[in-house]
Amino acid sequence: MASDAHGETLALREQFDSEEQQKDASTLGMWIFLITEIMFFGGMFLAYSVYRNFYPHVFAVASSSMNAIIGATNTGVLLCSSFTMVMAVRAAQLGQRKIIILFLVLTLILGIAFLGLKAYEWNVKFEEHHVPGPAFHLDGVDTQGPAQIFFSMYFAMTGLHALHMVVGVGILTWLIIATYKGRFTAGYMTPVDIAGLYWHFVDIIWIFLFPLLYLIDRHLG
Amino acid sequence: MGSLPLFPEQASTIAPEVDHLLYYLLTVAVFFTLLIFGAIFYFAIRYRRRSERELPHVIHGGLTLEVLWSVIPFGLTMVMFSWGASIFFTESRPPADALQIYAVGKQWMWKLQHLEGQREINELHIPMGRAVRLTMTSEDVIHSFFVPAFRTKEDVVPGRYSTTWFQPTKPGKYHLFCAEYCGTNHSRMIGWIYVMEPRDYENWVSGGGPTGSLADEGGRLFESLACSNCHKPDGSGRCPNLVGLFGRIVQLSNGSTVVADEAYIRESILQPTAKIVAGYQPLMPTFQGLVTEEGVLELVEYIKSLGPKPGAPAGANVPVVVPHQQ
Amino acid sequence: MKSWLLTKDHKRIAVLYLATVTLFFFLGGAFATLIRVELLTPQGGLVSSETYNKLFTMHGVTMVFFFLIPSIPATLGNFFLPLMIGARDLAFPRINLLSWYLLVIGGLLALFAMLAGGVDTGWTFYTPYSTTYSNSWVIATALGIFVAGFSSILTGLNFIVTVHRMRAPGMTWFRMPLFVWSMYATSLIQVLGTPVLAVTLVLVFCERVFHIGIFDPALGGDPVLFQHLFWFYSHPAVYIMVLPGMGVISEVISVFSRKSVFGYAFVAFSSVAIAVLGFLVWGHHLFVSTQSVYAGMVFSFLSYFVAIPSAIKVFNWTATLYKGSISFATPMLYAFGFIGLFTIGGLTGLFVASLGIDVHVTDTYFVIAHFHYIMVGGTIMAYMAGMHYWWPKMTGRMYPEGWAKLSALVIFLGFNLTFFPQFILGYLGMPRRYHVYPDEFQVLHVLSTAGASVLAVGYLMPMIYFIWSLRYGALAPANPWGATGLEWKTASPPPVHNFDEAPVVTHEAYDYSTVMGEVIEVG
Secondary structure, eight states: OOOOSSSSSOOOOTTOSSHHHHHHHHHHHHHHHHHHHHHHHHHHHHHHHHHHHHOHHHHHHHHHTSOHHHHHHHHHHHHHHHHHHHHHHHHHHHTOHHHHHHHHHHHHHHHHHHHHHHHHHHHHHHHTTOSSSTTOOOTTOSOHHHHHHHHHHHHHHHHHHHHHHHHHHHHHHHHHHHHHTTOOOSSOOHHHHHHHHHHHHHHHHHHHHHIIIIITTTTTO | OOOOOSSOOOOBSHHHHHHHHHHHHHHHHHHHHHHHHHHHHHHHHHTBOOOTTEEEOOOOOOHHHHHHHHHHHHHHHHHHHHHHHHHHHHHTOOOTTOEEEEEEEETTEEEEEETTSOEEESEEEEETTSOEEEEEEESSSOEEEEEGGGTEEEEEOBTSOEEEEEOBOSOEEEEEEEOSOOSTTGGGOOEEEEEEOHHHHHHHHHTOOTTOOHHHHHHHHHHHTTGGGTSOTTSOSSSOOOTTOTTSEEEBTTSOEEEOOHHHHHHHHHSTTSSOBTTOOSOOOOOTTTSOHHHHHHHHHHHHHTOSOTTSOTTOSSOSOOOOOO | OHHHHTOOOHHHHHHHHHHHHHHHHHHHHHHHHHHHHHTTSTTOOSSOHHHHHHHHHHHHHIIIIIIIHHHHIIIIIHHHHHHHTTOSSOSOHHHHHHHHHHHHHHHHHHHHHHHHTOOOSTTTTOTTIIIIIOOSOHHHHHHHHHHHHHHHHHHHHHHHHHHHHOOOTTOOGGGSOHHHHHHHHHHHHHHHHHHHHHHHHHHHHHHHHTOOOSSOGGGTOOHHHHHHHHHHHHHHHHHHHHHHHHHHHHHHHHHHHTSOOTTHHHHHHHHHHHHHHGGGOGGGGOTTTTOOHHHHHHHHHHHHHHHHHHHHHHHHHHHHHTTOOBOOOHHHHHHHHHHHHHHHHHHHHHHHHSHHHHHHHTTBHHHHHHHHIIIIIIIIHHHHHHHHHHHHHHHSBOOOHHHHHHHHHHHHHHHHHHHHHHHHHHHHTOBSSOSSOOGGGHHHHHHHHHHHHHHHHHHHHHHHHHHHHHHHSOBOOSOTTOOOSGGGGSOSSOOTTSOSSOOOOOSOTTOGGGTOSSOEEEO
C-alpha cells in the first residue's frame, strides 16, 4: 500500500496533486468501468430479446416455469442490501467506524443470502431437468430447442450476475477488514464510495433480470 | 499459369452493371490517389527545408476548404451508395418466372436439385438467357454460394433458407466457389456452373431424375411420413388443408398473419407449434431429426405443386385456411 | 528484473508492452510468411489444409488481438500520453501494470492453444463452426482473447480518466496534442466495444464447454446473431487499430513541416466522430449473410458517413505541408507512406461499402488487400513513424538515419508489391482462406509472395538497428526534432516522475516560435 508521504492518514498517491483530484479520478474510473459492464450485459440482453422475439410462446411457457417467489424474495434482499450499502457510505462520510462495519456486514449477509437462494434455485433446475443438455425437458412445449435456448440464456445471465455478486462479496469482505484496521476516515473514504457504486450497479442488473426472466408473459404461459 | 486477366468474365445480366459501378469507383479512387500523392510530392519538394532556422508562417486552417473537402467527397460517395444499393435491390428480387433450383451445402460439397428430379453434386447445369433462382440451406456450418463470373454471392446458413438469382448471358463453364470459411476442405468445396444453350438444356433436363420429379419425391415422403393422415386435400383432416397453400397469406391463432413461403413451410415441419393456424390445435409433432434438409426441400416442392387450384384467384389476399371445424 | 516486473511507472510498463507486442508481431509475421510461401503453388504441397487453416487463424488472432490492438496505445500511448499532458503518471498506475499482466496471460493462453495443436476457426470465430464443428483449441484461444480484452478495457479506462483529470495547469482540451485526442477517441471504443466481444466469447465458450445453445441452429438458435455481436465490437476495433496511428501522423507531419496541423479542431473532432460512427456500421460485414435488404442499405449508407472524417484527416495532413519547412527525416518518410497507403486503403473501403460491389468482393482477396492497406499500410507505418520519432526520447539514443530511411523505402515497396496484386485477385474472384486455388490465380500469388519477402526484410532492419542503437547510437538531446510537445521539455529519457519542474502550459500545441531561437521566416 502506498505510504502516507503527503499526510498523516490520507492515502494520496504520488501521481495526484490533491485528494480531490484523486477522488474525482477514482469515481470517474468506476463510472467508466460500470459503462463497460453495461455493454457487457447489454450483449446478453440483446441476444435474449432477439430470441424472445423469435419464440414468444416457448419463452412464455419457460418463463412461467420459474419460481417467481424466490425471484421476488431475492429482489427484496438485494434492494435491502443497497439500502444498507448507502448507510455504510453515509457512515463513512461521518467517519463512524463501528457503524460502517455494522452496515457493511449487513450488506455482506444480504449478498450471501442472495447467492444462497440462487444456488438453491439452480439446484431445483437440475432436479427438474431444466438444465440445457441431453437430459433437458420442459413440459408444455413440443420443441425443446428454443426452450433450451431460454434456459441457456437464464443460466448465462444469472450466472454472470452471480459472479459479479461473488466479486462484490469479496470486495465487501476486504472493506470490512480494512475499515476494522482503520484505513478509512471522514477524509478518505473513496474505496467505500466506489464499492457502493459497484454494489448498486449489480443490484440494478438484477432489477432488469428479474422481470425479463421471471415475470414477462406469465399470463401467456 | 497462362495469361494475366485483370477482370473476371462477364456472364450474367448483372455482371456488366457491377463492372460499370466498379469503373466509376476506380475513376474516383484513381483521381484522389493521384491528387494526394501528387500534392505530397509537390509540397514536399517545393517546401523542403533549406535551413534549420526556417519558421513557416502560421496557417490555422480554412473553413471554406474544410467544407469543400467534406461536401464534395460526400456527394461522390452518395452516388456510390445509391448505385450500389440499386444493383443490390435487383439482386435481391428474383423475377417471378425464374427457374427454381434448390441447393444444400454441406462439408464439403454442393448438392443441387432440379425440379425435374436431376441431382448434381458440385456441378450445376442451367440454360442461357433464363433467370435462375436458387433456394439454399446448409446441413452443418455456414457456406457461401459464389460465382465470380455472375458477380453474385449469398451465404448458405443452417436453419434457414436464403435465395440468390442470376441470368446467364454466355454459354460456358464457370467457377463455383464456397466463399465462407467452412472447415478443413473449404478450398475444395468448389464446382462448376455449366451454362448451356436452351435447347441443349432441354435435352439435358428432359431425362428427368432416376426417381421422378422433385415434387413426386416429396409426395412419396408426404405419404411415408404419414402427413396425409391429417393434412387431407379436402380439408376434412385434423390439420390445415395444404392445397393451394403456397404463396397465400395464412391467418394465425395469435391474430397475426404470415405469407406461406418456403421458410414458413420449413418452420412448420420442423417446429410445428411456432405458428399455429387459426382454428387448429397444436397437434403436429416435430419432424426435426426425422427428415433431412433435402427431404424438407422435397416436401416444400410437393406442397408448392399442390396449388393453387385451377380457377382460384392467384395470389388473392384471402386466408387460404378457413376454419370449419374445431 | 523485479524492479521492472513490479514497476508502476508508465514508461517502464510501456517498454514491457513494447517487448511483448514485438514478440507477437514476429510470431504473427512468421505465420504470414508460411502462408505466403504455401500460396506460391496452387496445389499447396507445403502443409496440409488443416495446418493452413490454423496458420491463417493464428496469424489473424496474433496480429489483431496481441499486436495491432495493443500496439500504439499500450506502447507509445502509455509512454507519452501522461508526458504530453504534463502528468506524472496515468491515473491508475497499478491498473496499468495489471493490464500488461492481463495481456501476457491472454497471450500465453493463446500461445498454449497454438502449441497444443492450434485453432482453425478463422480469427472471426463464426458459429456454428466454432461452437460445434471445429475440432481445435477454440476454448483456450477464446479465453486468451477474453483476458487480453480486459487489458484493452483497463488501458482505455485509464487513459480516459487520465485525460479528464490529470492535465497540467493550462493544458485545455484544445491545447492538447492531436495524438492525445486520438488516444482519447480510441479509449472510448475500447471501453464501449470490447465488453461486447467479451460477452460474445463467453457465450461461445459456454456453448462449447457446457453445451448450452445460444447460436446453435439445431436448437433454433441463430448463428448470424453471433456475427452481429462479433462485428459490433470488431468493426470499431478496426478504429482502435487505426485511430492511434492517425494521432501519431498528426504529430509527425506537424513537427517535420514545422507547422501547426491544418484545421486542428477538424482533425480532433474527426477522431471522435470516427469513434462514434464506427459503432453504427457493423452490419456492412453482413451484406451477404442473409440480413434483410433494407438493413443492408442502411448499413451501406451509414458506412459512407465514416469515410468523411477519414477523408478530412487526409486532406488536412496534406494541406499542413503547404508552405511548410519540410524535413525528410525517417518519421516523416513513414508518415508520407502512411498517408499514401491509408488513402488507397480508405478509397477501396468505398468499394466494399457499396452493396453492389461488396456482394462480389466480400470474402475474397479484395477484402484482404483492403484491410491490410489499413492495418499494415496504415497502422504499422504509423507505428514505425512513431517509434522512430519518439525513440530518442524513450531510450536517450538516436537511431542510424541512413539505415532507417532505407528500411522505410523497402517497407513501402514491399508492402505494395505484396498487397496490390491481391486487389486484382479478389476482383477476379479468388476467395479468402483458400488453401488450394485454381491455376489461373498463380501469377498474382507469386507476385504477392515476392513482395512479402521484401516486406519481411524491411521489418527485420529496424529490429536490428534499434537494438544496435541502444548501445552504439548517438546520445539524444532533450529535443532533437525541435518539437513543441511537453514530452520534449524533459530529459531524454525522462526522469521517473517525468518532469523535474511541474509544467504549466501557456500556448496552443504546435507553436514552433516557442521552441526556436533566431529564425528565418518563410512561407
